[in-house]
Amino acid sequence: MKILIATYWLIPHVGGVWVYIQDLKASLEKLGHEVDILARHPDENSYYIVNTGRRVEKKLFRPLIEKKIKAVYASQPIPIDPWIVDQEIEFCSYALAASYLGLRSYDIIHAQDVISSRALWQIKPDGVPLINTIHGCLATDFWVSLEGQTPSDSIWKYACAREYYGATSSDLAVVPTQWLHKTLGSYLVPGDHMEVVPYGMNIEHFLQRTKERNSFRLPKDNCNILCPARLDKVKGHSSLLDALYLLKQSRTDWRCLFVGDGSLREELEAKALHLGLSPYVVFAGSRNDVPALMRQSDIIVLPSLNDNQPYAVMEAQLASKPIIVSDAGGIPEMVQHGQTGLMARAGDSGELSRCLELLIENKPLRNRIAKNGHSWGLKQWSLPAMTDRIEELYGQLRSNKHIRKALHPPKHPAHHGSKICTYFRNAYQMDIPKSFSIVDDHIVGSILFQANQS
Structure with a gap:
């Protein structure tokens, strides 16, 4: 044809x-x-x-x-x-x-x-x-x-x-x-x-890309959180910043990397500055080395207010990384809370903050969720x-x-x-x-x- x-x-x-x-x-x-x-x-x-x-x-x-x-x-x-x-x-x-x-x-x-x-x-x-x-x-x-x-x-x-x-x-x-x-x-x-x-997904190709060398280096002495999503209101970045502000009140042994660009960048950067988050968050813009950045990260977060079947969730699971998601749209069909990821109510920054803190302080839980998510992803996301x-x-x-x-x-x-x-x-x-x-x-x-x- x-x-x-x-x-x-x-x-x-x-x-x-x-x-x-x-x-x-x-x-x-x-x-x-x-x-x-x-x-x-x-x-x-x-x-x-x-x-x-x-x-x-x-x-x-x-x-x-x-x-x-x-x-x-x-x-x-x-x-x-x-x-x-x-x-x-x-x-x-x-x-x-x-x-x-x-x-x-x-x-x-x-x-x-x-x-x-x-x-x-x-x-x-x-x-x-x-x-x-x-x-x-x-x-x-x-x-x-x-x-x-x-x-x-x-x-x-x-x-x-x-x-x-x-x-x-x-x-x-x-x-x-x-x-x-x-x-x-x-x-x-x-x-x-x-x-x-x-x-x-082309799983083999994606896993190869996670091993590619890249110029961006995340600090090794902190828990690295990655949010890979375009800067759009429906992706929930503002709610994530509120959650990070709450997280900062109890611990500061983390850094969050926002990968993606969009019309909200200036607004989100201003909000991060206002909340005193500038030392803890980085807006890296649009990049083509997200798989390699996932490999360096400890936690992937996707706080969408509305979404269908985001590739970021699939990629995190295949990269053997624990993921925190919202319950928006079709995401609950991709993640089982407590087993293949953690799930917070969409727009609930308090619940999102608690999920982040739980994974930061509980490495065995991170490893278990990552392993379960990887097994699920290999079976579910067959190209x-x-x-x-x-x-x-x-x-x-x-x-x-x-x-x-x-x-x-x-x-x-x-x-x-x-x-x-x-x-x-x-x-x-x-x-x-x-x-x-x-x-x-x-x-x-x-x-x-x-x-x-x-």
Whole structure:
């Protein structure tokens, strides 16, 4: 088979989705398949086929799309939030870029997020099956990040609609956890549209990476705590800093290394300074030597407020390191409290602090949890098992043995942007379906026109 793995996210990047894509691609190629990757380029101004370098700049599409979408939305009786407008412009740009780079040669398309899935579902040729793996819930992450604030009604409706339409814009959706299966069900995604397939990892490759030499040296006279996660509100770093502040009141024989970057870095560094934690914590930024840093660490901590099946937990277990996690999202499916890790309630800094203190002072417990976690990880995180199941699902879709369970409501019959599509078909020989519309076939267009007709 010739397979296209597609994502809206920037590739390459440091994160679980990129690890999943790389491992799946390599495993499928070992089975004899040909695999391409479609993603946004790190320059944020273009889209490309990662493994071949074929590339198209966003400016080829965006000006025409932007003009049309803004004109249509400006004519609506209710103003549309500028953030939503920009999201739809990005969404449509991705769809046209995929068409420009070409989709007809693929036997199957495997999208990796709700944005790319929705875009490719609308622009792909008929007869090419599309499966998606949903790695998390953007709407739930957004809600958690608000920290109790109430979003505008239009933005929240858009977030929920994007989740539903993105997950169901496929012949079948794959989710890694029962938690995500249930969560997407709360956004009305039919349960029988989803298949639970837990992640797998290239265990041998990861263990080799733990032995690599690196320039960062952690102090040997303290207990070293590692928190490997992007600096995002849903990852719970603020709660961890509060826990470390409480820990500092009773002992100071530890250091904590934050590995990851993000928009919260300045805020978190300021909070660490305010709490008097600067001598005890280090913000190391984004690094590609996390496996080697895990080997040097004594404890791994992941205090997420919302998460699905984080690779950091899998990696800690395989690296034979004791881990402290929160009970957020799908994490309880990965860790048995007291056996393969310790678990604190999400956002409870006091409970998290007590877990840290317990592992720091009890080395036999650390060793037992590390050993149990390693044994569990070797059995649970099998990459061949994951790949075999994914390949089996590909086969079912290609042989029409799977009947799609999700049906979308009818769209408004107008087709805004038909002249734009005709222009691109003629100027660049792009294979754009006649049904494709710049506005109407997208989430916001559907919601707006349904509202107007009610």
